[in-house]
Amino acid sequence: MLNNKDVAEHIAEKFEGKVGEFEQPFDLLTFTASREIIIPLLTYLKEHPQYKIDFLTDITGIHYPDATGREFVVVYHLHSLINNFRVRIKVPLSKDDIHVPTATELYASANWMERETYDFFGIIFDGHPNLIRILNIEEMDYFPLRKEYPVEDATRRDKIDALFGR
Amino acid sequence: MKPIKMVEPPAGHSGAGFFATSFDQVIGMARSYSLWPLPFATSCCGIEFMATMGAHYDIARFGAERPSFSPRQADLLLVMGTIAKKMGPVLKQVYIQMAEPRWVVAVGACASSGGIFDTYSVLQGIDRIIPVDVYVPGCPPRPEQIIEGLMQVQELARNESLRRRNTPEYQELLASYNIQ
Numbered sequence: 001m002l003n004n005k006d007v008a009e010h011i012a013e014k015f016e017g018k019v020g021e022f023e024q025p026f027d028l029l030t031f032t033a034s035r036e037i038i039i040p041l042l043t044y045l046k047e048h049p050q051y052k053i054d055f056l057t058d059i060t061g062i063h064y065p066d067a068t069g070r071e072f073v074v075v076y077h078l079h080s081l082i083n084n085f086r087v088r089i090k091v092p093l094s095k096d097d098i099h100v101p102t103a104t105e106l107y108a109s110a111n112w113m114e115r116e117t118y119d120f121f122g123i124i125f126d127g128h129p130n131l132i133r134i135l136n137i138e139e140m141d142y143f144p145l146r147k148e149y150p151v152e153d154a155t156r157r158d159k160i161d162a163l164f165g166r
Numbered sequence: 167m168k169p170i171k172m173v174e175p176p177a178g179h180s181g182a183g184f185f186a187t188s189f190d191q192v193i194g195m196a197r198s199y200s201l202w203p204l205p206f207a208t209s210c211c212g213i214e215f216m217a218t219m220g221a222h223y224d225i226a227r228f229g230a231e232r233p234s235f236s237p238r239q240a241d242l243l244l245v246m247g248t249i250a251k252k253m254g255p256v257l258k259q260v261y262i263q264m265a266e267p268r269w270v271v272a273v274g275a276c277a278s279s280g281g282i283f284d285t286y287s288v289l290q291g292i293d294r295i296i297p298v299d300v301y302v303p304g305c306p307p308r309p310e311q312i313i314e315g316l317m318q319v320q321e322l323a324r325n326e327s328l329r330r331r332n333t334p335e336y337q338e339l340l341a342s343y344n345i346q
Contacts, residue, residue, distance in 0.1 A: 136287060137252045144286040
């Protein structure tokens, strides 16, 4: 069986200087990786003869508006179905350059996940075959899950602050 | 056995062997007791409508026992549930496909105002895209409330002019929604 410590040590050695911030909240191995090595890293984990971390559970995004230089994070959840071992990889991005290479050539399932991440956070996946909105209306001209917008719908006129005690 | 209630005849003149009334009244009455609803159900209000259609509440008592799943044969669009902004054009298309005379009931808080879903993806009330005749409050409304909404539409059907579609107010209303 794989354990977090061995895998973390191996990854840290193999991709020295490009990965870091290893932690294991709720026993889930989590670390950050730079975007230059994210695809080689995913390929390595997928093709490793012992690890076989070859199932892409999810790709999503996070917006940290106050973290200067790394406002956006792309999160990859991976699962080794053979070893029942999970790993979470975070790729921090600057808001001035929110590009990350696509994982669609490695995982076909990344197609819709990356479209969703683009739809809600505006993260550009370079090389994606069809990077357009997937869930929201096409006419939407902003990325709604960025923490830049009021929570309530701005087109609503019947909500008077006094009625809501504010 | 309970006495059977018959519908009162509309006001008119009667004598030996004849009864005279206006088309407005007699056709309005006929329409009000054969409203064919199109259930446009997207969430929990639709479940309440299923109860309303069922034997216990029995919307058929009001002449609405024939749910029409084609807008072309429907008189009454019952919008039940949250309408996402992406669903908006679909709902408008369904409304446009309905033939006159047509009525719309917004059933429940979401269809009426967006309800609790005050967010970027949800239409804040279907009256943003199509005209609405009757609003049924509730989250979700009980079947009795939906029946009350239907009875309000019956009242409209009875009392409106025969060709509401030709009145300038109605045409102005549709024009304000960009519907021809």
